[in-house]
Amino acid sequence: GAVVSQHPSWVICKSGTSVKIECRSLDFQATTMFWYRQFPKQSLMLMATSNEGSKATYEQGVEKDKFLINHASLTLSTLTVTSAHPEDSSFYICSASPDHESYEQYFGPGTRLTVT
């Protein structure tokens, strides 16, 4: 149990376009989901906390107008990178905190975004 999926697993887009990444909890409900960014050979950086039915909470330095987060249901959160630029190329990982185990986070497999 406690599986988190992400789609797509990798995406290539052109500079100036927007791309949406989905994060789903497959077998549990998650009021809270998290979005992380990982640069090559570096650790995970928390970008934002996504709460179902309310606005996301962004970490300091993360542009909320560029990284749009929507948590439309208890099993789905989306991250949209708007007007993407090559410097947005990165590995994006989501995690979900089960409502019945709020101290845990289960991680998705990640999405590799390349902006050309």
Place this chain on the structure above:
Amino acid sequence: GDSVTQMEGPVTLSEEAFLTINCTYTATGYPSLFWYVQYPGEGLQLLLKATKADDKGSNKGFEATYRKETTSFHLEKGSVQVSDSAVYFCALSLPSRENFNKFYFGSGTKLNVKP
């Protein structure tokens, strides 16, 4: 502030060698401690965890003991295999003001195991 420090890599070992990856933490409360493993091109997989002092987490031959007195959670394995080659992340989680735990990750340690 709350943080995790782990030894820098890469760590290169021969197959069947003993592995230790050091991890220490700073936390204002009573954290849960985790080790995650990341294989190339993949996301994080939970390797083991410990939720209170003196607990030992273990999985797939890996072990780590939650040492409150030394604020450490070192990862060990008695005999590594080539398939253990990956990046290992130490992490802690603490309750936040909201109804979830916030995670803090170390910088990761790359392990290379040679046949």
